[in-house]
Amino acid sequence: MSTRVGVVVFPGSNCEHDVAHAVEQLGGEAELVFHDQDRLGRLDAVVLPGGFAHGDYLRPGALARFSPVMAAVTRFAAEGGPVVGICNGFQVLTEAGLLPGALQKNAGLRFLCTTVQVAVCSTKSVLTGGAQPQAVLELPVNHFEGNYTCDPATLEMLRAQDRIVLRYVENPNGSVDDIAGVSNEAGNVVGLMPHPERACDALTGGTDGAVLLRSRLSSAASAAGALIRTG
Amino acid sequence: MRFSVLVEVRLRPGIxxxxxxxxxxxxxxxxxxGVEKVRVGKAVRFEVVAADEAAARxxxxxxxxxxxxxxxxxxxxVTVISGNGRP
Structure with missing residues (x-):
């Protein structure tokens, strides 16, 4: 049975098909889940893809967090289901309070569209469980508001609990402590600014993202296995 | 009563x-x-119907x-001004 990954579509999302394609290429099954759905159905993992949910009006993610689907995603996350937010999805997860901190405008006030190196700093999350610690991956970034910010106490907590999952090798956007991705305490909710789904095919410039998405698929499969065993 | 309201959103100190x-x-x-400490925020203005000023606030x-x-x-x-005046 292949792993079923729900890809949430808000009005203005624009990476849902990239994510679905990458998931299917890696042997998973992708299902688009629309923002007005208040139930997720049978899914093993959820991805909030990149884009501009609700036009990013007011702030990125500020309106998306009130979508009916976010209540379902919050329940899914609370039950231990793997949830990954990529780029705009990361912004939605912080606005929804599923991840700490916030994403501000880039320090240089420029939209960034480039490939960056990121180092795997924790392998305790659903996204990095299959990666080598300290591995350096080349991943595309594509954002204006990717400057991760949190207060000093939160940063200390993230470090102490090993929740900084990815750091930029060269900080492109001013993020505190070079943070490119963080997880919740349990490690089942992860947000990151780079786009692993756009680095899953040599044809389009690299395959370094595959290790991350594959981690998520296998952790989703084992979470599903655990549910079946206990249920 | 109808109140006009100004909500000024600003970055917290240190951000x-x-x-x-x-x-x-x-x-x-x-x-x-001689200009220092420039901070950019947002001003949101709207009108709201409420029983009194405290309720509007x-x-x-x-x-x-x-x-x-x-x-x-x-x-x-939050700044509340009664009537049609601009805060």
């Missing part, structure tokens, strides 16, 4: 403000000297907390 820094660097080139404060500001990085200040 980096690249827009403010850019403006601060640009001003001297235009001959404005409570409503606007709740809007600011839930939607208009992100409390992780922003503070919001």
């Amino acid at each position: 980096a403000d690249p827009q403010g820094a850019t403006i601060e660097r640009a001003l001297p080139a235009l001959g404005f000297s 409570d409503e606007a404060t709740s809007m600011a907390e839930r939607l208009l500001a992100n409390p992780v990085i922003e503070d919001a200040e």
Whole structure:
């Protein structure tokens, strides 16, 4: 049975098909889940893809967090289901309070569209469980508001609990402590600014993202296995 | 009664403000000297029907907390003015 990954579509999302394609290429099954759905159905993992949910009006993610689907995603996350937010999805997860901190405008006030190196700093999350610690991956970034910010106490907590999952090798956007991705305490909710789904095919410039998405698929499969065993 | 309300959303102290820094660097080139501590925020104005001024303020404060500001990085200040006057 292949792993079923729900890809949430808000009005203005624009990476849902990239994510679905990458998931299917890696042997998973992708299902688009629309923002007005208040139930997720049978899914093993959820991805909030990149884009501009609700036009990013007011702030990125500020309106998306009130979508009916976010209540379902919050329940899914609370039950231990793997949830990954990529780029705009990361912004939605912080606005929804599923991840700490916030994403501000880039320090240089420029939209960034480039490939960056990121180092795997924790392998305790659903996204990095299959990666080598300290591995350096080349991943595309594509954002204006990717400057991760949190207060000093939160940063200390993230470090102490090993929740900084990815750091930029060269900080492109001013993020505190070079943070490119963080997880919740349990490690089942992860947000990151780079786009692993756009680095899953040599044809389009690299395959370094595959290790991350594959981690998520296998952790989703084992979470599903655990549910079946206990249920 | 109808109240006009101003909600000023500003970055909390200590949060980096690249827009403010850019403006601060640009001003001297235009001959404005001695300008410091530039911070860029948002002003949200609206009218709301409420029983009294306190109710209008409570409503606007709740809007600011839930939607208009992100409390992780922003503070919001609510000003209520009765009638059609601009705050």
